Amino acid sequence: MENEAERELAERYDRYGPMLYRMCLVMLCSRQDAEDAVQETFCAYLKHRPRFENEEHEKAWFLRVATNKCHDLRRSPFWKRRADWTGVDLSEETPEELGVLEELLRLPGKYRQVIHLYYIEGYKIAEIAELLGRRENTVKVQLHRGRELLRLSLEERGVQP
Amino acid sequence: MKTREELLRGAVGKLKPESSLRDRVLSGGRRSRVRPAVRRFSLAGAACLCVLAVAILLPELLRVAVVRPQGPDAQAAGTPSLSIAGSGESESMDVESPVSSLLAAVINGSGDVLAVSAVQVDRQEQVVRSACVDPSCVVEDASSGTAVPLLDLFREGGAQGLETAVEELLGVELDGALVFTNGDLASCIDAGGGVEVFLLPQEAEMINSYSGSSLQSGKQRLTGEEALCFLQMDDGDMSNLTGRGGRQSALAESLWMQADPDLLETLLLESTLFSSLPELPDAGGIAEVLSFSFESVSLPENWDAVDSVTTDENGARLILLAPTALREQIRSFFRDDGGEQAASDSLPPYYAGGTSTLYDTVNQAMIDLCGLVEQSESETVIPAVHLFTEEPADQEGGVEVVCAGYAARFALQWETGVCGFQMEGGQLVLQETQAAAARLLLTQQEDGAWELAAVEETIYGGDPAFSDADGLLGLSGGDEVLAAEIAAWDGGDGTDILAQTLDESIRSYWEQNDLEPFVSWYLGPYLLPIPLRDEVSFEELWDLPEGTQLSLSPSCPISSALFPVENTTELLDLIRVGTVNVSEGWMPYSDSGVPVIFLTDESGTLLHWLAFPGEDGAFWLDGVRLCQMDGASWELFRAAALSA
Numbered sequence: 001m002e003n004e005a006e007r008e009l010a011e012r013y014d015r016y017g018p019m020l021y022r023m024c025l026v027m028l029c030s031r032q033d034a035e036d037a038v039q040e041t042f043c044a045y046l047k048h049r050p051r052f053e054n055e056e057h058e059k060a061w062f063l064r065v066a067t068n069k070c071h072d073l074r075r076s077p078f079w080k081r082r083a084d085w086t087g088v089d090l091s092e093e094t095p096e097e098l099g100v101l102e103e104l105l106r107l108p109g110k111y112r113q114v115i116h117l118y119y120i121e122g123y124k125i126a127e128i129a130e131l132l133g134r135r136e137n138t139v140k141v142q143l144h145r146g147r148e149l150l151r152l153s154l155e156e157r158g159v160q161p
Numbered sequence: 162m163k164t165r166e167e168l169l170r171g172a173v174g175k176l177k178p179e180s181s182l183r184d185r186v187l188s189g190g191r192r193s194r195v196r197p198a199v200r201r202f203s204l205a206g207a208a209c210l211c212v213l214a215v216a217i218l219l220p221e222l223l224r225v226a227v228v229r230p231q232g233p234d235a236q237a238a239g240t241p242s243l244s245i246a247g248s249g250e251s252e253s254m255d256v257e258s259p260v261s262s263l264l265a266a267v268i269n270g271s272g273d274v275l276a277v278s279a280v281q282v283d284r285q286e287q288v289v290r291s292a293c294v295d296p297s298c299v300v301e302d303a304s305s306g307t308a309v310p311l312l313d314l315f316r317e318g319g320a321q322g323l324e325t326a327v328e329e330l331l332g333v334e335l336d337g338a339l340v341f342t343n344g345d346l347a348s349c350i351d352a353g354g355g356v357e358v359f360l361l362p363q364e365a366e367m368i369n370s371y372s373g374s375s376l377q378s379g380k381q382r383l384t385g386e387e388a389l390c391f392l393q394m395d396d397g398d399m400s401n402l403t404g405r406g407g408r409q410s411a412l413a414e415s416l417w418m419q420a421d422p423d424l425l426e427t428l429l430l431e432s433t434l435f436s437s438l439p440e441l442p443d444a445g446g447i448a449e450v451l452s453f454s455f456e457s458v459s460l461p462e463n464w465d466a467v468d469s470v471t472t473d474e475n476g477a478r479l480i481l482l483a484p485t486a487l488r489e490q491i492r493s494f495f496r497d498d499g500g501e502q503a504a505s506d507s508l509p510p511y512y513a514g515g516t517s518t519l520y521d522t523v524n525q526a527m528i529d530l531c532g533l534v535e536q537s538e539s540e541t542v543i544p545a546v547h548l549f550t551e552e553p554a555d556q557e558g559g560v561e562v563v564c565a566g567y568a569a570r571f572a573l574q575w576e577t578g579v580c581g582f583q584m585e586g587g588q589l590v591l592q593e594t595q596a597a598a599a600r601l602l603l604t605q606q607e608d609g610a611w612e613l614a615a616v617e618e619t620i621y622g623g624d625p626a627f628s629d630a631d632g633l634l635g636l637s638g639g640d641e642v643l644a645a646e647i648a649a650w651d652g653g654d655g656t657d658i659l660a661q662t663l664d665e666s667i668r669s670y671w672e673q674n675d676l677e678p679f680v681s682w683y684l685g686p687y688l689l690p691i692p693l694r695d696e697v698s699f700e701e702l703w704d705l706p707e708g709t710q711l712s713l714s715p716s717c718p719i720s721s722a723l724f725p726v727e728n729t730t731e732l733l734d735l736i737r738v739g740t741v742n743v744s745e746g747w748m749p750y751s752d753s754g755v756p757v758i759f760l761t762d763e764s765g766t767l768l769h770w771l772a773f774p775g776e777d778g779a780f781w782l783d784g785v786r787l788c789q790m791d792g793a794s795w796e797l798f799r800a801a802a803l804s805a
């Protein structure tokens with residue numbers, strides 16, 4: 001039984017762990033904080049063992065809980081607001097990709113999150129709205145503004161479309 | 162050549178966690194990093210099981226029905242366990258709102274209130290907020306007109322009386338009340354194997370003297386009886402961390418952190434406390450709510466909400482309150498979240514009533530012409546109309562106006578992190594606009610009010626606002642200059658007539674409806690949020706209450722939230738003795754060219770970050786402290802920073 005639970009957890013980590021880590025890293029800009037948030041997310045999963053209707057529901061649950069954990073961390077006065085890339089492996093990124101990443105992380109948090117979910121995770125606007133508990137219009141506006149900010153900063157850097 | 166999107170996907174897609182993270186997760190371990198051990202956050206900060214139970218039950222309760230107690234007979238003196246069931250008729254509330262609130266209280270056998278909390282469950286934001294109120298707080302009893310402490314109210318007015326008093330005191334609407342006895346609470350805690358909290362030395366001493374235990378200070382697991390002592394003891398400490406309210410809050414958080422869904426389900430099913438509910442949630446439902454974030458605060462949160470502290474004839478402490486400040490605190494707490502939450506916030510319909518009745522009528526006509534309507538109570542439609550001409554139309558006092566403008570639908574949202582720095586506050590966020598230009602005929606009534614008599618011509622705008630040259634010429638009666646003026650009305654850069662008119666309309670609406678306490682900004686068609694409050698000079702910073710929203714630079718309205726001051730001298734000391742390294746850099750919360758300077762210790766760990774507007778003096782802030790420097794200190798510091 002214990003082995004079964006371990007296997008389930010391992011499966012879920014392999015399925016969602018890297019994705020959650022990416023999102024948390026983008027939201028928190030710190031490897032250590034991102035790892036903490038991912039770990040807390042799986043702790044919540046272990047603790048509550050929620051029942052999921054389907055795989056999409058499961059994925060949405062993990063994303064939502066990870067988002068909450070990131071918010072919890074950011075609310076804490078002990079959260080050091082910083083970009084701490086110590087220990088993050090950036091060896092595979094090209095210089096251009098690093099530039100894009102740096103500009104993405106300069107965006108305000110809510111734009112980063114929406115852009116990440118839309119472009120990286122491939123969620124639709126309606127799904128992001130449901131996931132984050134925001135109105136669709138709000139997500140659209142945030143996506144638009146985030147995109148504009150990113151476009152402007154990338155143009156400044158000379159990164160063309 | 163790769164597109165920006167491909168670069169973005171490539172960059173983020175290659176971020177991979179360390180392999181050790183997988184091991185940590187699979188081993189089920191908690192966070193390895195130790196965070197500073199301040200009670201409210203690290204410990205358990207923790208309040209009462211009833212808060213937990215209410216939080217779990219609340220969604221179920223409201224989905225099915227809330228049975229309100231009717232009248233003071235809803236509770237009988239000496240009833241050992243009081244439920245919310247009343248003997249009178251029941252009122253069904255099929256509430257689908259994502260935000261619901263309830264009162265939770267713990268009483269002793271004499272009917273004294275030991276703990277009381279307003280609990281808000283926000284299913285949309287997936288957060289449970291518990292505001293524990295010190296039962297020593299004094300409220301005015303509406304029926305007798307006398308001032309009584311909360312701790313007496315259950316005995317005198319029953320659950321209904323307590324609920325009404327808390328509603329009045331905090332200025333919130335509660336959907337019902339649940340009251341537990343201290344015995345039930347203790348049993349529940351014991352059944353869960355006790356509860357872990359952090360004891361201060363004097364707390365351990367007091368619990369030991371009451372219950373005969375031999376507890377040491379520090380992290381301890383308390384039995385139900387000990388937890389009651391912890392909850393009840395009144396050492397006169399008014400701190401919301403180490404005082405009575407802080408203990409309630411700490412216990413609630415602790416119980417939340419330790420809650421087990423299966424155990425809770427068993428407890429709820431076997432308990433008679435909730436027998437009035439037609440359905441109880443199963444472990445799945447409980448687990449769902451337990452996956453929400455939990456936030457707890459004890460009120461009064463600071464001394465702004467306290468007029469004075471006194472004692473009654475028996476020597477018991479009484480806290481006389483400043484209700485306005487207290488309501489501000491609860492309002493801030495219940496709305497405080499990073500996401501958009503609306504539901505319980507409502508905005509009044511547009512009414513500016515500032516300029517003239519004619520202008521008001523034109524404004525209303527523009528809203529009607531544009532056809533925008535509020536989608537919820539947290540929205541409002543605000544017009545921004547410019548009158549280009551206003552001429553007598555006939556012999557009977559009619560007036561013809563040529564106007565252009567638009568109606569803009571705004572939603573009230575609670576925002577953080579906008580425009581660089583951490584910002585928290587209510588914000589009007591633009592959702593939708595419709596532009597129109599029109600020639601209107603208005604007539605004046607006997608009472609002086611203006612009425613829209615006819616819409617003679619209308620053209621609707623797009624982007625750019627009005628490109629229909631023939632339509633504009635017709636609207637302006639062949640006046641080419643006027644047509645050109647209307648066409649240039651929307652320059653789109655935030656400096657045009659539209660921007661000024663919209664700004665005036667919003668400010669007028671904001672002032673007329675007294676929205677200052679909970680709306681700080683608006684986000685119109687332009688990128689940056691516009692602060693509604695005036696700029697604050699550096700000299701005034703010290704006198705501002707914590708949490709005040711500030712704009713640091715007139716040319717670029719950057720927002721910031723000021724955080725609680727824990728030790729205002731520490732950073733200045735660090736700077737003075739020069740034990741920190743200084744480096745400049747960027748961070749995700751800075752943009753618009755404001756320099757950010759990091760202070761690190763010798764090992765490179767970041768201690769603080771600072772942001773400067775850079776001109777007339779210096780202002781710095783970081784995650785936990787606020788301070789300011791004089792110009793000379795700033796010059797010295799700046800030189801050190803630049804040479805580092």
